[in-house]
Amino acid sequence: MNLHTKVVPHPMPAKAGIGLRAPHMAEIMARRPEVGWLEVHAENYMGHGPAFRALERLRANYPLSLHGVGLSLGGADGIDDAHLARLKRLADCLEPFLISEHLSWSDVDGVYLNDLMPLPYTEETLELVVQHVDLVQARLGRRILIENPSAYLRFRHSQIPEAEFLANLTMRTGCGLLCDVNNIYVSARNLAFDPLAYLATLPAAAIGEFHLAGHQVNQLGEGVMLVDDHASAVAEAVWTLHGEALRRFGRRPTLIEWDSQLPALALLTAEAEKADHLATQLTLETGDVQAA
């Protein structure tokens, strides 16, 4: 019934991947489109039902990345041991080439807020996140990538710029970074910082993955609030910023995320091709041969 054949983990994929969402599963199983790899939200597969079994079959054809949304690495209440055990079990079954989580928190007093909540960037927070990333990496027995969140507010007592906080975190724990270019753009607009200075602060060697996604622009009184809703194509300004990231860091596994108002699969794969095209063009320009 279940296939327990060991599949050798795939090497770093050369083409961009897509976030795999349930409504596309049947078509991907049937058509096996030419995308470089697939990323899934780990929490959606922790029941080990039919969707998990489909993923077990797909991993023979595609490198797989597990993207966690629920570990709450910045949660003051600590890491939920049972949840970490479920993640470990999933990783053992699926042998993903990447595992990532977020610089955020999501639960307090036993209530799960179902979101990537913002952290104040202080020494206290850094100590806590370092402890938690150490714990997770030790339990999983491997390096994880930490993603920069999209932010809608900043805390008055935040002392460390986010990019510097992430650089410190990689130095202290050896974790890698998932550089979400759309999130940088969204946060920079919402919190009025310079996205290029942000990119310049990130440690290039630690970048293990790029995320690209669409966002929504909302008028809010006199101001504008960008919301990272993953409900549309990647914005032109984000492609431009991604070009800067490619010039600076070189090619890395790149993912198109689209979570609501899902498009036809063909449109999603076309976005992935666009990312490949941009990466090829820019890495040729800069003579970067360390292409993944």
Place this chain on the structure above:
Amino acid sequence: MSRLRELQCGIGRAILGKDEASIIEAITGDGLDPSARLNVYRNHYSASLGEALKATFPVVCRLVDPKFFAYAASEFIKASPPRQVCLFEYGEDFPDFLAGFPACASLAYLPDVARLEWLINAALHSPAQDPLEAGDLAHLDSADYPGLIFALQPSLRLIESVWPIDRIWHLNRPGAADESTIDLAAGGCRLEIRQLGEDVIFRGLEASDFALRAALTSGRTLEAAIGAALALNPEFDSAHGLRRLFAEGLVVGFTLAPSRQPAQE
């Protein structure tokens, strides 16, 4: 309490109960109202959980219409914020909430339809285990049979309702176009829900078969389960009922009741 924990408790209160007094000062405006900044998180919290409930209870949503469903879901989210990380595990107490929700008291069958949808969701997120064959019991002494406790497929769920929830579900499932009406007085049903291949199916069971399977899923011995079936139907063919359990691939393990275990040598 650490400063970070204090802040997170305050944010939690602001998201769940709109009480933002303790933390609003901690948020910079940067040209916008800090409360409007918090609203992005508040909106995402209620909208994403509302969507999750809609995905788990599509038939309930169709029965009450999406606007009313959104209202009921938002009231439920206030009453029962999620305590589980995996979204597919959220909503188990939504059927009970609906049963006590005055605004849908006229739809007496609604909570049971919701229970059926929850069980379908639970079956969909259960692992499948390799089934045993009847021959796997061959080494047992027949005197041990009464004390057998079976482990059944993790996806197996059972529900009994005084309403025809199977017909209500079929006529209102996503994509259903059948406009025929349902006679609510037609009587209830006993349903078995389980994975079959990569799908979840459900079907009606006879009272005695239902009693047998219900007793086994609750961990009772084979003797007690057969007793429960016979109590409803003295003609119940227990050997046949048992063979069907194996033929349908439902038995995945067994143990002997403690009092029946042979003494250790």
